[in-house]
Structures are given as C-alpha cells and as structure tokens.
Amino acid sequence: MVPYNVSFKTKQNNIAWLVLDSVVDVIFLVDIVLNFHTTFVGPGGEVISDPKLIRMNYLKTWFVIDLLSCLPYDIINAFENVDEGISSLFSSLKVVRLLRLGRVARKLDHYLEYGAAVLVLLVCVFGLVAHWLACIWYSIGDYEVIDEVTNTIQIDSWLYQLALSIGTPYRYNTSAGIWEGGPSKDSLYVSSLYFTMTSLTTIGFGNIAPTTDVEKMFSVAMMMVGSLLYATIFGNVTTIFQQMYANTNRYHEMLNNVRDFLKLYQVPKGLSERVMDYIVSTWSMSKGIDTEKVLSICPKDMRADICVHLNRKVFNEHPAFRLASDGCLRALAVEFQTIHCAPGDLIYHAGESVDALCFVVSGSLEVIQDDEVVAILGKGDVFGDIFWKETTLAHACANVRALTYCDLHIIKREALLKVLDFYTAFANSFSRNLTLTCNLRKRVSVKVSNDDGCGDDGNEDDDEDVFCKRQYLTDAQEPLPEF
Secondary structure (H helix, E strand, O other): OHHHHHHHOOOOOOHHHHHHHHHHHHHHHHHHHHHOOOOEEOOOOOEEOOHHHHHHHHHHOOHHHHHHHHOOHHHHHOOOOOOHHHHHHHHHHHHHHHHHHHHHHHHOHHHOOOHHHHHHHHHHHHHHHHHHHHHHHHHHHHHHHEEOOOOEEOOOOHHHHHHHHOOOOEEEEOOOOEEEEOOOHHHHHHHHHHHHHHHHOOOOOOOOOOOOHHHHHHHHHHHHHHHHHHHHHHHHHHHHHHHHHHHHHHHHHHHHHHHHHHHHOOOOHHHHHHHHHHHHHHHHHHOOOOHHHHHHHOOHHHHHHHHHHHOHHHHHHOHHHOOOOHHHHHHHHOOOEEEEEOOOOEEEOOOOEEOEEEEEEEOOEEEEEOOEEEEEEOOOOEEEOOHHHOOOOEEOOOEEEEOOOEEEEEEEHHHHHHHHHHOHHHHHHHHHHOOOOEEOOOOOOOOOOOOOOOOOOOOHHHHHHOOEOOOOEOOOOOEOOOO
C-alpha cells in the first residue's frame, strides 16, 4: 500500500485499512522498544549484552529508519484539511519502511533449503517487484500526460491512449482551468500492473506501449530486471524438479549397476533375487540415506544424542539398561549398529564366531540346528553370547535366519566389554538383568522339562543343555506354543 499511496496520491479513509495500518505501526513501535533491550553479535563473534552498547549500536544503525517507519502517516493523511504537499511528504517518508525488507530477507535464509519455499518466495518477489514497477510506471505517465507549462495534454502518453481505448477520455474544464476525466484509479493500477507483468514475463502484447522517451527508458530498465527475475524463477523451478527426482534417479542407477553386476558374474537366480529384494527393501527403509555419513558430520556430543534416540527402543524395552547413567547410555549408543535383514538372510552360520550381541527390534527370525527349527525369535528377543561371563570367543551352534524383514540393533563384543569395564556399577546390573533368548554358544538338547520351558531354574545341567528360552520342539518335532 505504501508505493500505491505515494504514486496514486490517495488518502486512506477506509476505517478497516486505517485500523490495520495502525496495528502495523504499533508492531513497529514495539519492535523499536525491544531492539533497545536485545543483545547483538559483535564484530568478533561475541554476544554483546551490555545495555549501553546495545542502545548505542541500535541508535547508530536502524533506529532512524525504524522510527520513520512507525509514525502514523495514514492517520494524519486521513484528515481532509491536510495539505496535499504535506500528505505527499508523509507518504514519501513512509517509503523508508521498505528498507527493512533487507532485514527480512536475511531471516528467510534457513527456508531456502526447501524447494517449495524457494519457489513461493520467488513468485512473491516477482509479484512485489511488478507492483512497485506498476506504481512507478503510472507516476511517469501521470507526470507526462499533462504539460503544466502550456496546460496541454500529451496525446502520445500511454495514459491518454488508455483513456481513449476504454471510453473515458480527458476533457478540459474551461471554468476551472483544469483537465478532468480519464480512467479511474483502480483501472489505472490494473492497467499498470498488466503492462509490467507482460513486460517482466517477456510476453508484451503491445496494447499498452511506451511512447515518450522517459517511458521507453523505463521500459528498457524494466525488461532487464524482468529477464533476470524470469531466468531466476525458471532456473530454480528446474533445480527443484531435479532435486525431486534426484533420489529416484540415484535409486534406479543403483539398481541398474546391481543388475549389471549380477549378470556379468552369472550369479545364480535364487541368490540374485535375494540380492535385489534386499536392496529394494533396504532403500524403502532408509530412503537412500547413509546414516554413518550423517553421524560423521555431527560433533561428538550431538552424535551421541542422535544415537541414543536411534536406539531408544532397545534401551526402553530391556530392563538391563534401566539403571544405566546418561553417560553410560551415550557410550553404549555410539557403539550400536543397525542392520536391516531381508527374508532368507543368515545372520549367523553354524560354526561362525559369535562376536556381537543382537537385539531384535522388528521382524521374525528362526534358529536352525541340525536342519531343524528349534526357535522362533521376534520383537524384544536377544541372541548372541554372554561375553561378560566368558573368556573365549564362542562358535555358533546353530544358524539364525530372517523369516521376514527384520531390524536388528547389534553391539560388538569388544565395544560392549569396553563400556562394561569402565562402568562397573552398570556392568553388575547388566549381567543380572539381561536374559538371552538364545545363547548361541550352547547347543540345544530337546527334552521334556518340568520347569516353565526356558527359564533358569538353578539346574546347571539345564544351562548346559538348553540355549533357547523362547520355544522348544518336542521329541516328535512338534512345536509347542510360543511363550
């Protein structure tokens, strides 16, 4: 409204607009008061909190501009007895408010990483520039349409031509000695905005065209600005669409590379299908994001906080971690790794060294010993080895295979022992409270038991013979219900 009121020399008499503008003025005034009490960053990067330095800095920088911006010019202009020259002066001073746009632009920096936000901002800037140029375009026409020296009308002015074309020509009032008529201010603004938009977008229909030298010079400048804005907007639109399809293109490129690899080395069909299935499922879970790469960018403290969040399900579900201190949890969290398994993937082979403790977060797995399924593992189960009680590295006595898509959180033996050695109080609690669903160090000996199936009843022979605390098969190999 500020450029419009200045160019079209209007007085805002609408009560609703006056109230709205007054509210804006009050907000500007409150902003001035807050700026006198707001810290700022000094030239050396330090935060300045001294009240005297804050006030001096504000007085030297934005105070004058902010003060001129918040004065109630529209309320003054609303009075009928205000001289037109004073009214124009007040409106011109209010244009100073536009200088604050530079401060607003700096606040929008963190939105520029979003493609949609960039596009919306560019379109708004394009419309705002077109609005400003429309006001200037009308001011040039209004200044040139009537020659005040000779009191004659310039028939080559775009305003005169517009008046003729829409049937509201200018006429001379001989009694008053002034020119009257012409298009209404609403029609003039719409026509001005129409011309600037067609020029900025390089369309140029030609029904409104510059004729005088000043109008032509302004049009040339407007075309230069328009070409830059037009190129910027379309360039960003292209970039936004490229970013939208960047992940999809990367995904298809990866699939093509894998297919070429499998075809080149003649990988068997069954294994090829498993590989492709794993890649597709992993991508759907991670969206192509490299977690390790992201964590490597973050500082140590932030990386630990993120890792605690990523492993929160493990820490919350298992009582073994309830007595751990914040420092202990952070030390454990950075050592945990997350692996995604597709159906058919073998996590452990029989005879393989058991060097990690695995927590099942989602999915189902089966434990196979001597070609027989002896256990089914699901969410909340733990399998591996009791490293903290053993001195030697265990060999897996069974295969552990994924039945469905699974998410496992694992921690390596060396990393776990290092944390337990440092946090001795937690080590005792962890050893007492963590119960392995499957201890892969010990073979299962299927036998009828009088206890509750898989619990520790104090019988050392049971501990040696039974490694699964989740589910048994009887001598007839008929599975019992899952506990």
